[in-house]
Amino acid sequence: MAKKNIPYDQKYYDPEIECMPRPELEAMQLERLQEMVAYAYENTVWYKRSFDEAGVAPTDIKTLKDLEKFPFVDKKTERETQHVGSFFGEMCSVPEEEVIFMATSSGSTGVPTVSPFTQEDFDLWQDTEARLFWQAGMRPTDRYVHGLNFALYVGGPDVIGAQRLGALAIWVGAVPSDRLIFVLQQYQPTVIWTSPSYAWTLGEKIKEKGLDPRRDFSIHTIIVAGEPGGSIKSTREAIENLWDAKVVDFFGLSDIYGACAAACEAHDGLHIVEDQILVETVDPATGEVLEPGEVGELVYTTLMKKARPMIRFRTGDIGYVSNEQCTCGRTLARIHITGRKDEMFIVGAVNVFPSDVEYVVRAEVGLTGEYLIRVYDENFSTRYEVSVERAQGSDEPFDAVAARVSAALKAHTGVKPAKVLVYDAGKLGTSSEHKASRFIDERKGA
Numbered sequence: 114m115a116k117k118n119i120p121y122d123q124k125y126y127d128p129e130i131e132c133m134p135r136p137e138l139e140a141m142q143l144e145r146l147q148e149m150v151a152y153a154y155e156n157t158v159w160y161k162r163s164f165d166e167a168g169v170a171p172t173d174i175k176t177l178k179d180l181e182k183f184p185f186v187d188k189k190t191e192r193e194t195q196h197v198g199s200f201f202g203e204m205c206s207v208p209e210e211e212v213i214f215m216a217t218s219s220g221s222t223g224v225p226t227v228s229p230f231t232q233e234d235f236d237l238w239q240d241t242e243a244r245l246f247w248q249a250g251m252r253p254t255d256r257y258v259h260g261l262n263f264a265l266y267v268g269g270p271d272v273i274g275a276q277r278l279g280a281l282a283i284w285v286g287a288v289p290s291d292r293l294i295f296v297l298q299q300y301q302p303t304v305i306w307t308s309p310s311y312a313w314t315l316g317e318k319i320k321e322k323g324l325d326p327r328r329d330f331s332i333h334t335i336i337v338a339g340e341p342g343g344s345i346k347s348t349r350e351a352i353e354n355l356w357d358a359k360v361v362d363f364f365g366l367s368d369i370y371g372a373c374a375a376a377c378e379a380h381d382g383l384h385i386v387e388d389q390i391l392v393e394t395v396d397p398a399t400g401e402v403l404e405p406g407e408v409g410e411l412v413y414t415t416l417m418k419k420a421r422p423m424i425r426f427r428t429g430d431i432g433y434v435s436n437e438q439c440t441c442g443r444t445l446a447r448i449h450i451t452g453r454k455d456e457m458f459i460v461g462a463v464n465v466f467p468s469d470v471e472y473v474v475r476a477e478v479g480l481t482g483e484y485l486i487r488v489y490d491e492n493f494s495t496r497y498e499v500s501v502e503r504a505q506g507s508d509e510p511f512d513a514v515a516a517r518v519s520a521a522l523k524a525h526t527g528v529k530p531a532k533v534l535v536y537d538a539g540k541l542g543t544s545s546e547h548k549a550s551r552f553i554d555e556r557k558g559a
């Protein structure tokens with residue numbers, strides 16, 4: 114599809130969709146859902162079998178709520194059906210020759226899952242990325258550095274969305290910091306996409322070289338994804354201060370699109386592309402559907418994807434949905450993700466997420482912002498321990514830092530950590546490139 118001709122000061126890329134009154138939006142969703150469920154049933158081995166087994170048929174969808182009657186799919190379904198019977202397996206709805214692109218998951222929760230796209234899916238995806246980039250403030254006058262991995266990763270091709278919008282796209286990928294810093298200095302791009310932890314690490318590395326991220330570079334917008342940081346106020350503001358740029362949080366999943374939701378200037382949840390994805394929230398234990406605003410597991414149904422429709426895909430993400438109109442004017446619902454189902458831990462009947470700990474560690478002064486959480490069982494109870502780093506040059510005693518962080522964690526989460534361990538700056542070793550792992554789960558059965 115060609116570049117759209119929009120005045121650069123126009124706020125919305127596609128106002129008709131982004132600001133559609135909800136009754137109209139829901140009517141459109143229902144029509145698309147009916148078509149998609151029928152398409153999935155007629156063309157997909159797995160959906161035919163699972164709908165038949167559940168005793169449901171596409172004609173049962175009379176309202177959006179009727180979707181509740183249909184069975185879920187999850188990562189396990191993907192894994193167990195992929196490559197069964199054909200190369201893309203039982204969840205794929207088209208012959209292999211119609212698939213023109215595949216991405217895979219990182220495999221962080223088991224065998225990587227393969228995500229197929231038809232040409233039509235791929236084009237729609239890139240139009241969607243262009244819309245989200247516009248929402249983040251990118252315009253055709255921008256120079257955009259795509260700092261995401263291209264190797265099998267679904268975030269790689271998102272760069273084409275920036276080209277579609279008309280920006281100058283610089284395909285950098287995941288390169289060593291020195292190379293990236295050279296690109297940023299030499300070509301003075303204005304927008305970059307990376308992970309929040311890497312945006313932070315990169316800024317610090319620039320300072321180590323005697324340069325100033327605020328003065329010596331032209332970045333005005335940093336798009337982040339892959340970790341919760343972009344929606345944690347203290348993390349976002351720390352990165353914004355470091356770079357004198359705004360941080361915009363994006364969300365995607367390899368099972369659907371590189372990005373399918375993005376923050377707006379309100380920073381109050383991420384608008385999901387509801388014209389293409391229907392969102393439900395369910396009780397993570399029972400699967401029962403919850404009301405908007407209630408916290409549960411987020412479940413997505415794709416309304417347009419042809420290669421592999423996702424009907425009621427359980428994401429494992431815990432959060433809630435708000436569907437009242439946003440102060441930015443958009444009517445598309447916002448998702449608020451608080452954490453991963455498998456990373457939530459319960460201490461003394463309180464649910465704690467790694468993102469709660471991150472909030473505190475980034476908000477407290479005198480720390481580097483790096484942290485490591487260890488969750489373990491002791492005397493039949495779950496406990497958590499947090500390691501932090503004292504800021505460069507700080508001479509505050511370790512026990513004073515530990516006491517202060519422990520009190521702040523208790524105040525924010527409601528439960529005190531069993532221990533806070535304090536290290537000197539750089540000693541924790543978590544400030545790795547790109548996606549950082551800061552969560553060690555030693556619970557039995559984890």
Ligand SMILES: [Zn+2]
Binds near residue numbers: 377439
């Ligand atoms: Zn908004």
